[in-house]
Amino acid sequence: MPKNIFNCPLPDEKGYFGEYGGSFIPPELQTIMDEITTSYLEIRKDPEFLAELTDLYQHYVGRPSPIFHAKHLSEKYGTDIYLKREDLNHTGAHKINHCLGEALLAKKMGKKKLIAETGAGQHGVALATAAALVGLECDIYMGEVDMAKEHPNVVRMHILGAKVIPATHGRRTLKEAVDSAFGAYMGDPVTQFYAIGSVVGPHPFPQMVRDFQSIVGVEAKEQFQQMTGKLPDNLVACVGGGSNALGLFTAFMNDKSVAMHGVEPAGRNIEIPGEHAATMTKGKPGVMHGFKSYMLQDDQGEPQEVYSVASGLDYPSVGPQHAYLKDLGRVHYASINDKEAIDAFFELSREEGIIPAIESAHAVAYALKLAKEPNIGTILINLSGRGDKDIDFVVENYGKEYGIN
Amino acid sequence: MCLSSRTTNDKEAIDAFFELSREEGIIPAIESAHAVAYALKLAKEPNIGTILINLSGRGDKDIDFVVEHYGKEYGIIQE
Numbered sequence: 001m002p003k004n005i006f007n008c009p010l011p012d013e014k015g016y017f018g019e020y021g022g023s024f025i026p027p028e029l030q031t032i033m034d035e036i037t038t039s040y041l042e043i044r045k046d047p048e049f050l051a052e053l054t055d056l057y058q059h060y061v062g063r064p065s066p067i068f069h070a071k072h073l074s075e076k077y078g079t080d081i082y083l084k085r086e087d088l089n090h091t092g093a094h095k096i097n098h099c100l101g102e103a104l105l106a107k108k109m110g111k112k113k114l115i116a117e118t119g120a121g122q123h124g125v126a127l128a129t130a131a132a133l134v135g136l137e138c139d140i141y142m143g144e145v146d147m148a149k150e151h152p153n154v155v156r157m158h159i160l161g162a163k164v165i166p167a168t169h170g171r172r173t174l175k176e177a178v179d180s181a182f183g184a185y186m187g188d189p190v191t192q193f194y195a196i197g198s199v200v201g202p203h204p205f206p207q208m209v210r211d212f213q214s215i216v217g218v219e220a221k222e223q224f225q226q227m228t229g230k231l232p233d234n235l236v237a238c239v240g241g242g243s244n245a246l247g248l249f250t251a252f253m254n255d256k257s258v259a260m261h262g263v264e265p266a267g268r269n270i271e272i273p274g275e276h277a278a279t280m281t282k283g284k285p286g287v288m289h290g291f292k293s294y295m296l297q298d299d300q301g302e303p304q305e306v307y308s309v310a311s312g313l314d315y316p317s318v319g320p321q322h323a324y325l326k327d328l329g330r331v332h333y334a335s336i337n338d339k340e341a342i343d344a345f346f347e348l349s350r351e352e353g354i355i356p357a358i359e360s361a362h363a364v365a366y367a368l369k370l371a372k373e374p375n376i377g378t379i380l381i382n383l384s385g386r387g388d389k390d391i392d393f394v395v396e397n398y399g400k401e402y403g404i405n
Numbered sequence: 406m407c408l409s410s411r412t413t414n415d416k417e418a419i420d421a422f423f424e425l426s427r428e429e430g431i432i433p434a435i436e437s438a439h440a441v442a443y444a445l446k447l448a449k450e451p452n453i454g455t456i457l458i459n460l461s462g463r464g465d466k467d468i469d470f471v472v473e474h475y476g477k478e479y480g481i482i483q484e
Contacts, residue, residue: 090431129430155468158481161427388465 008210008250010321015203015291018327021320023202025290032189037204039109044211049104056100057215060133061090064219067227067380072351077371082232083354083383084220084248093357093385094216094244095126099195101212103130106193113137116195117167117181119146119174119240120312120359121153122385123197128162136193138162141181143173146311153389171305174240174314178289198241199319202290206319213247216382221251224380233377234370236261237384238362239333240277240313242322244384249331259332262322263366265308266335273298277306278335279318280326286317293320309338310358312385340365345387345394346402357385358394417442422464422471423479434462435471 015021015037023033043049057063065088070081086094106114114131115138118124124140131138140157144166147154157164165184167176185194196205199213224232235252237245239262252258267276273296276282283294288303295317296304303316325331336344341358344365349355356364360383367381387394395404413421418435421442426432433441437460444458464471472481 132427132430152465152468155472156432156465158472158476159423159426159432159464159468159479160430 008214008253010324011203011207015207017206017321017324020285020291020293020323021203021206022292023290024287024292025202026186029186029189033202033204035109036105040105040204040208043105043108049108052104053101057097061096061100062088063215064223065089065216067220067223068352068354069227070352073348073368073371076351077368079371079376080228080378081367081371082224082227082378082380084216084380086216086244086382086384087354087356087360087386091122091126091129092388093122093126094213094247094382095123095197095385096129097215097247098209098212098243099123099126099130100133101208102193102195103127103134103136106136106195107134109193111136111193112191113139113193114195115139115141115181115184115192116197117141117174117177118153118197119143119177119314120310120357121146121150121157121389122312122357124162124164125153125156125160127195127197128157128160131162132160139184140164141167141177141184143167143171143177145172146174146177149393150311150389151392171307173306174311175303175306175316182289198243199246199321200241200289200291200293200315200317206291206321209243210246210250210319210321213243214250216244216247217249217251220248220380228378230378231255231258232380233257234259234261234367234379235382236263236363236367236370236379237382238263238265238310238313238359239280239318239322240265240310240315240359242319244382246319246321248380248382253330260330261366261370262331262333263362264333264335265310265313265341265362266337267307267309268338270335270337274305275307276335276337277308277314277316279316280322280333281335283316285323288317291317291320293317293323294326309341310362312357312359313362334366336362336365342394342398344368345390349387354383355387355391356383357387358390360384361387411443413439413442419471419475421445422467426464431460432464432468433460434464435467437461438464
């Protein structure tokens with residue numbers, strides 16, 4: 001059994017991280033959400049549940065995922081760079097960590113169907129997988145644009161027996177998928193369980209998803225110390241909703257010597273609204289999708305249109321704990337644009353033989369920038385997902401620049 | 406332990422491909438699905454005991470092919 005897996009003191013009992021988080025939903029939904037909170041707070045202390053989850057982490061997901069010392073990049077940039085290999089998990093990303101937890105909880109609560117939104121399709125595939133494993137039906141809502149871009153993940157969900165329902169309004173990406181899934185959930189919150197795909201949404205989801213993901217940092221802390229005798233000097237993770245970042249960061253939160261860097265997508269142009277999704281760099285506090293956090297809003301206070309080359313980072317808000325950590329100054333948030341991410345995608349592929357998800361390539365790109373700073377020390381990157389889902393898109397749009405005809 | 410060679414046809418392998426995907430959430434390579442298909446046959450024999458299958462590869466490389474050729478039979482309708 002992993003030690004101190006769920007030991008973070010926040011949020012408070014109403015789901016607040018400082019002024020962020022909470023639950024801003026209609027009263028009938030609040031009743032259901034309270035039941036989920038009660039059930040979750042029970043099972044997180046239940047040894048039987050923890051044993052079941054730990055067993056699945058080990059034998060189904062393939063945990064612990066290794067840490068790899070990227071020697072070529074380390075030599076090239078003059079500082080030691082390490083990768084936490086969440087891309088090696090079953091289904092190819094960190095998302096399976098919380099999907100199994102959510103699916104087991106839904107099953108224990110007697111729910112019949114898991115529903116969720118997905119951006120790049122990683123959460124959708126992971127949830128469809130968890131649904132197949134525990135024996136629940138599964139409906140996944142996905143923006144029509146993302147369905148075309150991440151076609152292999154749509155096919156995977158179909159094979160796994162899930163239904164994929166396109167979101168056809170607005171920009172037809174992640175935000176619209178959340179709208180559609182939320183709408184469907186409102187229609188029947190009793191037999192369905194909305195398995196939110198990141199550390200976002202009303203309480204208890206930011207807490208629950210973080211708790212299930214925190215295994216990443218718990219492992220990494222022990223592995224890194226075994227490998228080097230020290231703690232890492234820097235942690236780097238990409239932030240869309242922010243689940244893989246909190247997964248890595250949580251276990252190191254009280255280690256003051258460890259600097260933490262969250263990397264947002266600067267898209268095509270961070271200075272133009274609608275051309276990026278750098279929520280904390282450019283946004284301000286507001287309420288959307290049932291919780292308070294930083295968000296990108298237009299003049300009317302409506303969610304702004306957002307864009308990133310990485311479908312999984314393409315979201316106009318961010319997990320409330322990230323908003324809190326930003327104000328606190330505990331985590332430093334930076335941004336990386338499309339071009340820098342694609343450069344890093346090819347650099348990691350060709351230097352280390354690891355094709356990263358475009359999302360994770362944002363973290364790699366920032367780490368390589370950081371590596372050029374004097375006396376920066378060691379850098380541990382959360383390589384949150386593999387790039388197989390992205391290869392066609394990348395080669396079609398950027399292949400030529402990298403010698404692929 | 407018993408060492409022997411057996412055959413599995415295409416249809417049986419594709420059946421096993423979907424069965425493993427939908428029962429366990431694991432999409433196997435079509436190659437490995439042959440082993441799964443035979444194991445499921447074997448499992449029906451009386452007193453067969455435990456079975457360890459070598460799930461030699463993942464099915465990501467096969468998904469487009471499988472859905473294009475067999476998807477309909479397994480309820481997958483592509484737009």
